[in-house]
Amino acid sequence: MQSIRLILNKPLDRSYDVIIGRGSLGQLHREIGKLGRFSTYAMITDEQVRPLVTETLAGQLRSHGVEVVVLTLPAGEAAKTVDTVVDLCKQFLGFGLDRESLLLAVGGGVVGDISGFTAAIYLRGVSYIQVPTTLLAQVDSAIGGKTGVDLGAGKNLLGAFHQPLLVLADPDVLATLPPDAMREGLAEVIKTALIGDPELFATLEHEGSRLVDFRNPLLEEVIVRTCGVKCRVVNQDEREGGLRRILNFGHTLGHAVEAASNYRVSHGQAVAAGMGTAVRFSERLAGLGQAEARRALALIEAVGLRSRIPLGLNSQALLAALAKDKKVEAGVCHFVLLSGIGQPVVRPIPLGQLRRELESMLA
Amino acid sequence: MQSIRLILNKPLDRSYDVIIGRGSLGQLHREIGKLGRFSTYAMITDEQVRPLVTETLAGQLRSHGVEVVVLTLPAGEAAKTVDTVVDLCKQFLGFGLDRESLLLAVGGGVVGDISGFTAAIYLRGVSYIQVPTTLLAQVDSAIGGKTGVDLGAGKNLLGAFHQPLLVLADPDVLATLPPDAMREGLAEVIKTALIGDPELFATLEHEGSRLVDFRNPLLEEVIVRTCGVKCRVVNQDEREGGLRRILNFGHTLGHAVEAASNYRVSHGQAVAAGMGTAVRFSERLAGLGQAEARRALALIEAVGLRSRIPLGLNSQALLAALAKDKKVEAGVCHFVLLSGIGQPVVRPIPLGQLRRELESMLA
Numbered sequence: 001m002q003s004i005r006l007i008l009n010k011p012l013d014r015s016y017d018v019i020i021g022r023g024s025l026g027q028l029h030r031e032i033g034k035l036g037r038f039s040t041y042a043m044i045t046d047e048q049v050r051p052l053v054t055e056t057l058a059g060q061l062r063s064h065g066v067e068v069v070v071l072t073l074p075a076g077e078a079a080k081t082v083d084t085v086v087d088l089c090k091q092f093l094g095f096g097l098d099r100e101s102l103l104l105a106v107g108g109g110v111v112g113d114i115s116g117f118t119a120a121i122y123l124r125g126v127s128y129i130q131v132p133t134t135l136l137a138q139v140d141s142a143i144g145g146k147t148g149v150d151l152g153a154g155k156n157l158l159g160a161f162h163q164p165l166l167v168l169a170d171p172d173v174l175a176t177l178p179p180d181a182m183r184e185g186l187a188e189v190i191k192t193a194l195i196g197d198p199e200l201f202a203t204l205e206h207e208g209s210r211l212v213d214f215r216n217p218l219l220e221e222v223i224v225r226t227c228g229v230k231c232r233v234v235n236q237d238e239r240e241g242g243l244r245r246i247l248n249f250g251h252t253l254g255h256a257v258e259a260a261s262n263y264r265v266s267h268g269q270a271v272a273a274g275m276g277t278a279v280r281f282s283e284r285l286a287g288l289g290q291a292e293a294r295r296a297l298a299l300i301e302a303v304g305l306r307s308r309i310p311l312g313l314n315s316q317a318l319l320a321a322l323a324k325d326k327k328v329e330a331g332v333c334h335f336v337l338l339s340g341i342g343q344p345v346v347r348p349i350p351l352g353q354l355r356r357e358l359e360s361m362l363a
Numbered sequence: 364m365q366s367i368r369l370i371l372n373k374p375l376d377r378s379y380d381v382i383i384g385r386g387s388l389g390q391l392h393r394e395i396g397k398l399g400r401f402s403t404y405a406m407i408t409d410e411q412v413r414p415l416v417t418e419t420l421a422g423q424l425r426s427h428g429v430e431v432v433v434l435t436l437p438a439g440e441a442a443k444t445v446d447t448v449v450d451l452c453k454q455f456l457g458f459g460l461d462r463e464s465l466l467l468a469v470g471g472g473v474v475g476d477i478s479g480f481t482a483a484i485y486l487r488g489v490s491y492i493q494v495p496t497t498l499l500a501q502v503d504s505a506i507g508g509k510t511g512v513d514l515g516a517g518k519n520l521l522g523a524f525h526q527p528l529l530v531l532a533d534p535d536v537l538a539t540l541p542p543d544a545m546r547e548g549l550a551e552v553i554k555t556a557l558i559g560d561p562e563l564f565a566t567l568e569h570e571g572s573r574l575v576d577f578r579n580p581l582l583e584e585v586i587v588r589t590c591g592v593k594c595r596v597v598n599q600d601e602r603e604g605g606l607r608r609i610l611n612f613g614h615t616l617g618h619a620v621e622a623a624s625n626y627r628v629s630h631g632q633a634v635a636a637g638m639g640t641a642v643r644f645s646e647r648l649a650g651l652g653q654a655e656a657r658r659a660l661a662l663i664e665a666v667g668l669r670s671r672i673p674l675g676l677n678s679q680a681l682l683a684a685l686a687k688d689k690k691v692e693a694g695v696c697h698f699v700l701l702s703g704i705g706q707p708v709v710r711p712i713p714l715g716q717l718r719r720e721l722e723s724m725l726a
Contacts, residue, residue, distance in 0.1 A: 001384030002587050006594040008601060009376040021364030082449055089514055089521060124511060124522040148487060151452055158452060159487040224365050231369040238371060
């Protein structure tokens with residue numbers, strides 16, 4: 001018996017820039033130019049974003065010599081399927097996209113997740129950049145290389161870690177976003193402040209409901225700080241082996257709320273409810289002070305989100321959904337809690353105890 | 364406009380062992396034990412391999428406490444589709460496979476490619492090992508992390524680079540392989556000798572037709588040397604940016620022969636024809652000596668492969684297929700040729716010149 005070791009230990013730098021700025025979209029052609037030369041450019045967008053952002057952007061790129069083709073997906077989570085990915089790949093073949101092509105994901109989280117996953121598997125991987133057009137995508141989903149599609153009712157069960165070459169977030173594109181969509185993003189902003197940036201938390205507390213207005217002069221700085229925390233976490237734990245779990249603050253229960261409501265409760269609202277519940281757990285199980293807990297709950301409510309699990313969802317339905325979570329192992333759920341604002345701790349909570357906690361809270 | 368750099372430059376060691384030895388299959392449970400602890404084990408195989416190898420192997424693993432479930436694919440290239448991958452993933456969910464599960468690919472190249480790709484995208488990536496049961500898979504496809512499925516008529520158009528944790532190749536499992544299937548693997552063995560190992564070439568030349576017999580006492584050493592070259596190449600160029608291209612010797616034209624024959628010509632036979640043609644090109648375009656060219660062609664024929672493009676394929680059909688190749692850029696085909704045995708060189712050949720070369724050869 002002989003053994004050959006296939007050595008794969010070369011350092012590989014996949015670092016990239018996250019550019020944030022009002023008007024930065026107008027510089028996209030320059031930023032693309034800095035990334036190198038590509039054989040073909042394909043922009044992936046959806047029906048909703050296309051008339052608002054993509055058409056203008058494509059025209060601008062073409063006027064600077066970047067000849068993009070535009071591929072349009074239906075808007076909404078229902079498009080996040082393997083079939084969509086296969087269909088995109090067939091279109092890529094038709095347009096002659098090869099390994100030296102660049103994909104541009106222009107849209108919200110769904111467009112980004114689909115595009116990133118397609119980029120990960122087309123011809124065993126091509127380059128792509130993220131141009132997020134919702135606050136949620138700008139502060140969260142476009143950064144960090146998590147891509148994927150749904151499988152039946154299961155969210156993101158098929159996917160890949162595939163990092164983009166660039167993320168470019170222009171707060172001005174949020175002009176077209178309805179207030180509820182802004183709140184979807186604010187849920188992630190608040191989450192980030194709670195787990196990693198007390199100073200950002202103070203800013204958010206000060207601005208309160210004014211955060212919903214995209215013209216808020218502090219919004220750009222809020223996005224920068226939120227992205228900064230995420231970049232630091234992903235830098236330390238790209239594949240969610242440990243630290244990246246703290247980004248799941250509010251999400252473990254949030255995903256269960258979404259599932260148990262058959263996705264009638266939106267992601268942001270579900271995360272808000274998950275965070276509120278986690279804050280209350282934190283008082284009892286992680287030593288979070290009552291005053292800080294109140295401030296956290298008050299901020300969630302101030303931007304127009306609810307910090308409580310919606311009426312009508314019972315603890316049974318939530319636990320059933322939780323038990324299917326990727327983060328539950330051997331009957332124990334790994335919950336991110338807070339010992340203080342900006343101080344996350346991971347606590348293993350057995351599902352039995354979780355039921356009792358939830359029942360006492362929903363009673 | 365502000366810019367945050369997401370730093371992703373940590374060295375990550377994904378090195379792994381390729382174990383080769385008669386009887387090594389009997390040690391699989393020990394080798395798995397060395398890899399760490401896993402939550403669940405799923406063996407993926409096909410209908411043909413299951414009764415010959417998989418059943419016994421699964422029984423052996425279970426008797427050593429490794430509780431595997433066995434999932435069986437239809438045999439043959441037709442199974443290499445996204446639908447098969449999606450179906451496998453749904454079965455994984457049914458069996459409760461999570462991120463800490465280990466997949467075992469037990470079969471030939473098709474099983475390995477499908478399993479590896481499924482491992483790459485299920486829950487954004489799970490661990491897997493390769494247990495190749497054909498000579499082709501043992502010396503080539505199981506090593507190096509190239510995984511994928513076909514898209515319509517296009518081979519491997521969807522895929523990923525996803526390295527296994529271990530490759531274990533037992534030459535004794537080749538007992539059940541028909542001679543033609545041995546030849547499929549020998550085509551890759553000869554390719555490897557021609558591009559990277561003159562000493563292996565001498566051994567092959569000496570053994571000639573005896574290589575087809577799996578009992579040949581030199582076979583284990585032949586597999587070890589072939590795997591050694593592939594490991595060295597992949598070590599230097601995992602993603603086929605440059606050097607790994609030399610592994611395509613005989614394959615650029617080989618793939619075109621397969622496609623132009625509607626896949627009636629087998630992969631190994633097509634690669635043999637591609638290598639023979641490349642050897643003849645090499646005399647004219649890369650300075651390969653006539654004597655070495657003759658020896659290369661004689662070896663191909665000695666193991667029962669043909670070094671010429673099959674009759675009935677014309678240069679037009681070949682060029683049409685070539686033009687679609689992933690390795691053709693801007694009308695130029697990057698051909699791997701030989702300046703000597705063990706001395707590969709990459710030469711850009713414009714498609715026009717390629718047509719003339721092929722026509723003069725097929726005339």
